Amino acid sequence: MTETNIALMAHLMRRASFGASREELEARVSNGYEATVEELLNPEAKEPVDLYDLFRYQPWTWKPGTIQGMGHASWLYRMLNTDAPLQEKMALFWHGVFATGVSKVDHWDEIIDLVDMLREKGMGSYREILRAVARDPAMIYWLDNNENHAHAVNENWGRELLELFSMGVGNYTEDDVRDCSRAFTGWTITPKLPRFPMGRFDWFFEYRDEDHDHDDKTFLGHTGDLNGDDIIDIIVQQPATAQFICRHLYNFFVADEPQVPAWSVTLPRDPEAVDMLAKVFVESDYDMRSVLRALFNSDFFKEARFARLKSPAEVVIGTLRMAGGADFPSPGLGNLARQTGYMGQDLMNPPSVEGWHTGSEWINSGSLMRRTNFFADLVGDVERPGIQAIIVNLKARGDLSPEQLVEGCLDLMGPLEISDDSRTELVSHAAEDGPIQWGNNGNSDHRVGEMLQLIVSLRDYQFA
Amino acid sequence: MTTAQKDPVLVVLQMSGGNDSLNTVIPFTDPLYRDYRPTVGIPEDKALPITDSLGFHPNMGPISDMYKQGNVAIVHGVGYENSPRSHFRSMDIWHTCEPDTLGTQGWLGQVIRDIDPKKENVVTGVSFGPSMFRAMALPGVPVATVDDLNNYGLLTGITEQAQRDRILERYKNLYAQTIGTGPVMEFLGQTGLDALKGADILGVAPQKYSSTIEYADNPIAQKLKGIAQIHLADLGTRIFYSDHGSFDSHSNQLGMHGVLMSDVSVAIQDFFDDLREHDAAENVIMFVFSEFGRRTHDNGSGTDHGAAGVTFVIGDRVKGGEYGEFPSIKVADLQQGDQVPSTDFRSVYSTLLEDWLGMDAKPIVGGTFEKPAFIETN
Numbered sequence: 001m002t003e004t005n006i007a008l009m010a011h012l013m014r015r016a017s018f019g020a021s022r023e024e025l026e027a028r029v030s031n032g033y034e035a036t037v038e039e040l041l042n043p044e045a046k047e048p049v050d051l052y053d054l055f056r057y058q059p060w061t062w063k064p065g066t067i068q069g070m071g072h073a074s075w076l077y078r079m080l081n082t083d084a085p086l087q088e089k090m091a092l093f094w095h096g097v098f099a100t101g102v103s104k105v106d107h108w109d110e111i112i113d114l115v116d117m118l119r120e121k122g123m124g125s126y127r128e129i130l131r132a133v134a135r136d137p138a139m140i141y142w143l144d145n146n147e148n149h150a151h152a153v154n155e156n157w158g159r160e161l162l163e164l165f166s167m168g169v170g171n172y173t174e175d176d177v178r179d180c181s182r183a184f185t186g187w188t189i190t191p192k193l194p195r196f197p198m199g200r201f202d203w204f205f206e207y208r209d210e211d212h213d214h215d216d217k218t219f220l221g222h223t224g225d226l227n228g229d230d231i232i233d234i235i236v237q238q239p240a241t242a243q244f245i246c247r248h249l250y251n252f253f254v255a256d257e258p259q260v261p262a263w264s265v266t267l268p269r270d271p272e273a274v275d276m277l278a279k280v281f282v283e284s285d286y287d288m289r290s291v292l293r294a295l296f297n298s299d300f301f302k303e304a305r306f307a308r309l310k311s312p313a314e315v316v317i318g319t320l321r322m323a324g325g326a327d328f329p330s331p332g333l334g335n336l337a338r339q340t341g342y343m344g345q346d347l348m349n350p351p352s353v354e355g356w357h358t359g360s361e362w363i364n365s366g367s368l369m370r371r372t373n374f375f376a377d378l379v380g381d382v383e384r385p386g387i388q389a390i391i392v393n394l395k396a397r398g399d400l401s402p403e404q405l406v407e408g409c410l411d412l413m414g415p416l417e418i419s420d421d422s423r424t425e426l427v428s429h430a431a432e433d434g435p436i437q438w439g440n441n442g443n444s445d446h447r448v449g450e451m452l453q454l455i456v457s458l459r460d461y462q463f464a
Numbered sequence: 465m466t467t468a469q470k471d472p473v474l475v476v477l478q479m480s481g482g483n484d485s486l487n488t489v490i491p492f493t494d495p496l497y498r499d500y501r502p503t504v505g506i507p508e509d510k511a512l513p514i515t516d517s518l519g520f521h522p523n524m525g526p527i528s529d530m531y532k533q534g535n536v537a538i539v540h541g542v543g544y545e546n547s548p549r550s551h552f553r554s555m556d557i558w559h560t561c562e563p564d565t566l567g568t569q570g571w572l573g574q575v576i577r578d579i580d581p582k583k584e585n586v587v588t589g590v591s592f593g594p595s596m597f598r599a600m601a602l603p604g605v606p607v608a609t610v611d612d613l614n615n616y617g618l619l620t621g622i623t624e625q626a627q628r629d630r631i632l633e634r635y636k637n638l639y640a641q642t643i644g645t646g647p648v649m650e651f652l653g654q655t656g657l658d659a660l661k662g663a664d665i666l667g668v669a670p671q672k673y674s675s676t677i678e679y680a681d682n683p684i685a686q687k688l689k690g691i692a693q694i695h696l697a698d699l700g701t702r703i704f705y706s707d708h709g710s711f712d713s714h715s716n717q718l719g720m721h722g723v724l725m726s727d728v729s730v731a732i733q734d735f736f737d738d739l740r741e742h743d744a745a746e747n748v749i750m751f752v753f754s755e756f757g758r759r760t761h762d763n764g765s766g767t768d769h770g771a772a773g774v775t776f777v778i779g780d781r782v783k784g785g786e787y788g789e790f791p792s793i794k795v796a797d798l799q800q801g802d803q804v805p806s807t808d809f810r811s812v813y814s815t816l817l818e819d820w821l822g823m824d825a826k827p828i829v830g831g832t833f834e835k836p837a838f839i840e841t842n
Contacts, residue, residue, distance in 0.1 A: 103710060144714040144766070152764040156714045159769075163550060174800065256648075261552045265565055309648070342611065344593070352481070352710070354552045360648050364596040365586075365659035366609035368652070369618050377621035421641040429634050450631070457619070457635055459652040 005029045007415050009036065011305045014464040015253050016040045016296060017085035019318040021386070022393060022412055037296045041123065041289050043084030049077070057329040064108045071108025072347040073337040075115060079317045081327050090122035090288070091115055092313055093252045095347070097245075098133050098165060099355035100142045102348055110138035110203050111348045126245060126286035127236045130165070134228055137189045137203035143353065146188040148181060150213040155181045160353050162235070170264040171240040172220060179217035183226045186212030236286055239278070246277035246291065253295055255307035256359030273300045306417060306463040309359050312343035314464060315371065319456065322413065323378040324386030343370045363462065375456035382449040391448050399437045402430035409451045418460040426454060470747035472820050473702055475691060475735075476572070477684070478597065479728065480709035482551060483754035484721055484767050485774035486803070489538060489790075492519045496793050504717045504762040514538070518790065523726035526733035527776070534784035535736075537777040537838035539812050541791040543805030547756055547771035551712070554755040559599040561810055561829045571813060572703050573602025574828045575821060585700045586658040587665050592687040592706040600705055603651060606658040613690045614670055617663040636660060669697040677738040684708035685731035692738045695748065702821075711754060717766035728752070732778060749779030749820060749839075753809070759801050760793050772805040775812055777838050781820075787836035808833055815839060 009029050013020040017040070020028070028036045039045075054077050055062045061074040079088045095118060100111055114136050121129050133139055134157075140146050143157035158181025162172050172180075186208045217226045222234055235241055247268050251257035254273065258266050268274045276298070277291050284290035295301055310318065316339050320326045326336060340347055344367045345356055356362075379387060390412045394400065397408060406426045410416045418426075430451060436444050455461060487504060491497045492511035511519030512528040520528045530536045544563050548554060560567025576589040586606040591597055593609040600607045610616055618635070622628040639656035642649075673693040679685040687706040694701050708728055713721050732750065739745035757773035772791050788807035791797070797804065810829040817825035819839040826832055 104712075147715045147763060147765045149764065154714060154763050154765075155768050159549075169548065169550065169553060261550070261556050352551055352712075360651055361596075361601075363652055363655055364591070364593065364607065364609035365655050365662055366593045366596075366611050366616075368655050369616070369659045369663065370611070372656075373619060373621055376619055380622070419641065419645060422638055425634060425637050425641075432630075450627070453619075453622070454631060454634060454638075457631075458638060459649055459656065462652065 003415070005033075007305070008033065008302060010414055011302070012036065012296060013085075014318070015301075015308075016089060018079065018089075018314060018321050021322070021389065023389075034297060037293060040084075040086040040296075041293055043087035043123070046082075046084040048084070049081045051077070054329040058331075058333060061329075061333070063112075066107055069338045069341070070334050071102055071111060071349075072340075073333050074112065075347060076317070076337040077329060077333065079313075080320055086292070087119055087122065090292075091119040092311075093249070094118040094122050094129065096252070096350075096355040096358075097248055098139065099350035099353050100136075100138050100348075101350050101352075105138050105142055108348065110141070113202070114138040115348065123289045123292065124287070126281070126288060127232060129288075130232045130236065131229060133165070134161070134184070134187065134232065135205040137205055140187065140189050140205070141203070145184055148185050148187070150185045150211050153178065153181050153185065153213075157181065157184060161231075164260065164354060166235045166244060167238055167240040168244045168260070168263050171238065176219055179219045179226070180231050182213045182215075182217050183219065183231045184228045186210070187228055239282075242278035242281045243274060246274050246281055249277060249291060249295060250274055251358060253292075254301055255304045256309060259357045259359075259361065260354060270300055273298065306460070308464050309362055309462055310464045311356070311358060311362060312340040312345035312367070312371070313347060315462065316340050316343070316374070318464075319375050319378055322386050323381070323384045324389070325381075325384040339370075339374055343367045343374075368462075371462065372457045375461070376453040379452035379456050380449045382445045387449065387452065390452070391445055394436075394448060395438050399435055399439075401435050402427050405430045405436050405448070405451060409448065409455055413452070413455060416455070416460060418458060422458055422460065426451065429454060471700075471702060472822065473695060473704070473748045474572075474575075474816060474821060475688075475704040475748060475750040476599070476706070477688075477728065477732070477750055477752045478599075478705070478707035478709075479711050479724075479752065479754035480551075480555075480707045481712035481754070482554075482756045482758055482769055483711040483724075483773060484713055484717065485754070485757035485772065486760060486767075486793075487717075487721060488521050488524070488725065489514065489540070489774045490519050490521065491517055491790070491793065493517050494793065496795075500761045500793070502762065503764055504713075504721075504767060514786070518786075521722070521725045523722050524729045526729045527778075530733070530736070530778060531784060535778060535780060535782055536784050537782050537836075538786045539775045539777065539807055539836055539838070540786060540788040541772040541803065541806035542753070542775045542788065542809050542812055543756060543772040544808055544810075545805070547802075547805075549756065549769040549771070551755060551769070556598065558753065558755055558809060559597065559601075561813070568601075568603075570597070570599040570601040571828050572599045572705065573605050573607070575817065575823065576600070576607065576703055577602055577605045578823055579702050579821075585665075586662045587694070587699050587701050589703040590666075590691070590694055590701050590705070592690060592704070597705050597707065600703070603647070604654065606654065606662070608658065608662040608666060610666065610690065613666065613693060616666055618660055632660065665699055666694060669693040669699065672697045675738050675741060677734055677741060679734045679738075680727070680730045682727040682731065684727055685734055688731050688735040689738070692735055695739070696742050696744055713758065713766045714763070714768060715765040717762070736778070745780050747781075749777055749782055749816075751812075751816060752776040752778065753812075757803060760798060760803060761801060770802040771799070772803040775809075777812075777816070781840050783838050783840045785838075787838055807836065811836060 064070045144154045145157040148154040159177045190204045190206045280294045394408045490511045510522040513519045580588040587608045589607040591600050591609045593611045596609045639653045679689040691704045753775040758767035758770040791803035811833040814825040814833045815835040
């Protein structure tokens, strides 16, 4: 088992999962890279996360209604405990594209349902995903399609479907927006029942033909009595759609792209990579699983190590999974769930329908401070099982020189690649207290914790 | 400028989501307004008159009072040509002054760079987050992004002070390394160092602060309170940024927009009352804007994305009154159902830059624009 294989597997697992322990990496390397990709692509074979424990101990996480900041606690729990991490990653990916938030929907339950749908369908056909999104009650309410009537057209959904969910700016006209919106008239939700005092009735999609505009519409050159699904069928066939969705995938899984509003005026950083993915997208009849398979097995993916800044969700879940101790639904889960929001990614409550700006826009002095403080608190807690596992592994290597301590910690947290200057700095920090001697130094665990605190404070730790 | 020569301070309040300007400054006697807005129209007797034909939204009492005192400039019909009607593209344009290409330089980022070219003060610009506004972003320019002023500091979880100091010293060395690390790494390095320095500086603001003003219990009032605390601590901050929202009133507009108008108006009143109590209002003006206005016709529940919008400039040194032309709402004058902008947003920026901040607007806004004269000159 070469170090190269471990490093490559660690890369795959940082991107397609939320990172992996050394033990897991070694097991996966013996299985092989492509086999691991296949396993990740087939979540159906895994036991789903059992939410029974969660609801039993934290009943408010089931349909949290309007409890402030609590809507994504059950999602955090899933991401922490899942055996099908790519499925959660894809839910996260689509949530960033079909960004829908409680700031308007006002009720977590419907957004949880939407994310559940994205989890279930996220690796299937993009056409099916779009059809489901167009019928999703949270989305309908979020973009006012329940206010889109045959005789009073509301363009909110129609416009964002084209601008943010499929093709991107510049690939359609204002008339297309208008007629696209008309095609979705009558796509609404069942009457919302008052939330109080009874307040917890689910919302359902409803198509009202009497409120649908049956006159002819012209959309991207197609004319007729087009309905919503006809529009979706036209959209998925557009080359711009394949480019747009694959560029999103590239940005999420491979390397940071500029922000979405810039895509109409800047080329992808690797146009050939996006073209290759777009080709698979079209040839596979918009099958996300096929596109992901091509992506993870490509050279451009394998060569993109540490080319992305981790999103708050990725880095929070990744660090929690590494440190361990958060897998049981204990009190404080709500506070953990809010952490990503403090770092600028309030899940299920994006700043707008555009989703979050990614890459270096995640980082500002406030959010960097939040990241550093949260991770340092986690890894400095040496009683956590994941930190203990690192310490046990280090102990097995015998007494450690300052260099060996630094190398060991970097290795077991990734392996992480850092600059020589940073390494020198870490070594001189370790050298202040001399070598680690497990037998006669009761402070050794604590010193490992402190080294881990310095490592999670590194700039390098923000990259995946 | 007075003899005290306090440096001018600009506070931006962004109404995110597209504020319905036609229900903010309302042509309340115009029968067309009634025709267009059967659902979201404000009744004629509810508007707070500015003139015989224009009135503020009923919940803007505090702004109306400040207007009567001569401290509010209303700039009508602000926007730019060919509005894309996209929140994101439009906000980008406002933030970067680049209507045709992708801008990467925030206009206020450039202001901060010009005020403090040697980066001597990392809190020259302060953005009330949680994430930073693109208007403030410029590679290499420090901006402190504050979410909660009371809990602003690095590695505050390490309680043993000697250990924390030791680690912070290492942190400083680690973040200072720049050789051959690439632009993103360098950006992170600078951000980390700025965070460290900024935390030390801003940490004193809440401690030094006392006031009789109780700010309203809404997010924008609390952000403005933080801004007041930093301003009153005299830390050299010149540019503040904050936002409130969402103003994206496609549906159920009446109730929602009313609450937002009240939030913003009361917050602004609290803020200026606080500054005046401390005799610190004279060198502060506030600029209030949104990325676009909304359609003139309502959609039966709310209003969709439009083009022209209204902006306000507020402060003791503002020459109150109306500026620019209120865009006609006659059917023949509308474009795609929207009021046409009569004032380019870069005009308003130019006045703020040249006549308030005392800098050259041209390189920042990318050209020369007519300047509405809403700043008092003495």
